[in-house]
Amino acid sequence: MESIDLFSSLWAYLQSYDFIALLLKLIFILIIGPGLVPIMVWLERRGSAMIQGRMGPNRVGPLGLLQALADVLKFFAKEPFVPGTANKFYYNLAPIIAAVAPLAAFAAIPFGGTVLFDGYETNLQLSNLNIGILAALAFAGLEVYPIMLAGWASNNKYAVLGALRGASQMISYEIAMGLALIAMFLIYGTVDMNQMVAWQGESLFGILPRWGLFVNPLAAMIFLIGIFAETNRMPFDLPEGDAELVAGYHVEYGSTKFAMFFFAEYVAMSMAAALFVTLFLGGYGLLPGMEALAQYLAQVFQLEALGLHNLKTFLGVGSFLMKLCFMLFFYIWVRWTVPRFRFDQLMNLGWRILLPIGLVNLVFTAIAIYFIGSSL
Amino acid sequence: MTIVVARHEKISDRFYLVALAQGLVVTMKQMLRSLFGKGIVTIEYPEKRREYSQRFRGAHFISVDSKKTENCTACYLCQTVCPADCITIVAGERDAATSEYGVKKEKRPLSFDIDALRCCFCGFCEEACPKDAIKLSRSYEMATLTREEAQYDLKFLVREVKDRG
Known part of the structure; x- marks a missing residue:
């Protein structure tokens, strides 16, 4: 009897509104997370080509859009080779963690407000956790493990050196990032990302939107530099160094496992960009001018309060994606502008410049909030 | 023998962010030029070929x-x-x-x-x-x-x- 109850309750859950909403959100996350990767790869190649006065790949499909697909097919067709001296378990585990951790972090990031449908209110966020952004950060922090595991398990000098660099770089920049974040927590007074977005929805001095970027530009800058270092992007792509380390920690990886590292790198980039957007660019808050657009559309289509709310949510998802795409473009833009750092310069920047600035910023923010309150 | 090259860096150079912004402007300009087909210096080889000098010694x-x-x-x-x-x-x-x-x-x-x-x-x-x-x-x-x-x-x-x- 019990098992029948279990099945029927499970069946009831599967037909419930909650489950369908969850499924749709999951699909959306899986589209904007991994789905952005081929677009990013394409944009990276064509964008870099344009910045360097070249044309870039334009043979596979229209405008070369299918180039990423061709690359993936190539990776999957290759022989999955495992070096004989590698530790098989950790060698195989590393790319799995690398691919899963940033995707899991996406679950905690809200990509829209609430949808009102048939009496239900649905948060456009896969899981609205109480610890909010800390969950996303915890998963983002996991990204250092695949690098260490891959480097150590490969049993290769280059890989170990690359992993060493990657680990020390990510850990040192996490501190500065954390300090910038604490300053933002003080300002927002919460770790719940939905409340942060709501806080940023107001306007500052009546002209600017009250985004974290304008409220505390120093923290935004530290965090921005930090995410470049965290995701091993161009001025800080020290774990890989063609000249001195070959490919760094993933030098012994080929075929699908390399593709997973490659994929993970780009998902981690979009995840970090989504974090930056939520914290400093108003998240899914409407872009300036969209409020008026929503009112205008509501008048044209004669929407009621409910329809207007859903329309605003839809536009909010649109503005979140627009901000996200701008950040992703910014990654590429910076990559092809800035030459890379030397490793000692990188460590200097992290420990001797960003860390003190982060501390000063934190103390200053705390004092400012004590005197003027978080009302601003 | 080591040659010490003096670099006269201004304060703004040492902050790096100004130079970074300038660099971003330069790359964005080039990108926009390429986007409208002006700044591209490469050619699509099998379709288009470079015209070499009459004195070129080939096959x-x-x-x-x-x-x-x-x-x-x-x-x-x-x-x-x-x-x-x-x-x-x-x-x-x-x-x-x-x-x-x-x-x-x-x-x-x-x-x-x-x-x-x-x-x-x-x-x-x-x-x-x-x-x-x-x-x-x-x-x-x-x-x-x-x-x-x-x-x-x-x-x-x-x-x-x-x-x-």
């Missing part, structure tokens, strides 16, 4: 007269001058009585082989030739799938090459 050919007969008289000057030793000529004769050229072009190459893999494209053969027969064209697409294909014989060399290719 060999032997010039022919109006009756498609090679101008070479197998004098061996090119074979003698060739520093890479890649030309091999076997001389023969046309019967002056039956040939339409008479005593002209009586001597002719039976075979004329060039080992393009040995050739250093110095152009000495071209300079040595008294009949302007052997020449280097402007064609630079000389890649082959086998070594044998890079051994140019007389039949290949007398191909039609307009305007030096």
